[in-house]
Structure formats: structure tokens, C-alpha cells
């Protein structure tokens with residue numbers, strides 16, 4: 001009997017399963033679309049952060065010493081608050097000055113690893129991801145994984161008029177019949193990994 005594809009899971013937009021940067025188990029990122037409301041929480045350790053915790057400031061100063069005209073440059077990141085005045089010293093004549101720096105706001109995310117997919121706010125790598133013949137294959141969360149499995153394992157992938165967008169937009173290598181067994185195997189492995 002042929003399995004006809006019918007969507008079973010709908011909530012694959014709601015969260016991202018990522019690797020916890022403290023304990024390396026799975027952690028969950030929610031509300032990734034608005035960094036002020038984004039949360040990162042690990043059910044295995046104490047890690048709990050919001051996007052607001054990541055806001056940091058960089059300060060820049062570039063001036064010529066009013067005493068000896070030597071160039072003074074200063075650059076420093078990781079300020080929790082927007083820095084107002086900074087003490088800089090001239091290397092040449094040792095005079096010091098209180099200067100209001102130029103500032104830049106940024107998100108102090110985890111350093112990203114090249115070639116991997118990460119959540120856009122904290123920069124944690126997706127929990128389900130692997131190289132598949134030179135292409136990155138990933139699942140955003142369990143629902144996404146199960147829906148891909150549901151789709152890939154179907155014999156008949158009839159186009160339905162609505163709510164089909166995720167599976168239809170999947171990269172060709174996932175939908176390709178010749179990769180079917182291998183893709184299903186990876187999905188099964190991921191399912192076993194997540195406990």
C-alpha cells in the first residue's frame with residue numbers, strides 16, 4: 001500500500017533545537033524573530049538567557065592628543081551599558097583625557113563555526129545537522145524532523161493547495177528518491193539522539 005503524503009506536524013516554526021554551549025546537550029531557542037524576546041533555555045543545565053542579555057556596546061576613540069598631536073586610538077567591546085566617558089592616555093606624552101567615545105551596539109553571540117547552521121540570535125549551532133554529500137542537512141526541531149520524515153517516506157507526494165510550503169521548499173537532495181533511504185536513516189539517528 002502506497003503512503004500518500006498528508007501533513008501531520010504544523011509547529012515547526014516555533015522553536016529551534018540547538019546545542020547548549022555549556023553542557024553540549026540540547027537547548028531550545030524561542031522567538032528567534034525578535035531578539036528582544038528571544039530566549040535560550042537548556043533543560044539539562046542552568047543555562048537560561050534572553051536576547052536582551054546579549055546586548056553589548058563597543059566604544060571607539062580616535063583623536064590627536066591636544067598636547068602633543070600624537071594620534072590616540074582606542075577600541076573596546078563588551079560594555080553592558082553604553083559607555084559615556086572613557087579615560088584615554090597618550091602614549092607619547094602621558095597626558096590623559098576623559099573622552100566621550102563613539103559607540104556601536106551589537107549582540108554578543110557565541111562565536112559561530114564555519115559551515116554550520118546556527119540560530120540567528122545566540123549563535124548556537126542547530127542540534128540536528130550533518131553533512132550530506134557536501135550539502136548541509138538540518139532539522140530545526142523535532143516537529144520539523146518528523147514532518148520531513150513523514151514527507152520523505154511517502155510514496156505519493158501530492159501537491160495540496162495550502163500549508164505545504166515547508167516540504168515543497170526543501171532542497172532537492174532531500175526530496176530526491178535516490179537519497180531517500182539515507183535521509184530517513186539520518187532522521188532516525190537524530191530521533192534516537194534526542195532523549
Ligand SMILES: [Zn+2]
Pocket residue numbers: 020021022023024025027042043044045046047
Ligand atoms: Zn546545557
Ligand SMILES: [Zn+2]
Pocket residue numbers: 065066067068069070090091092093094095
Ligand atoms: Zn600627547
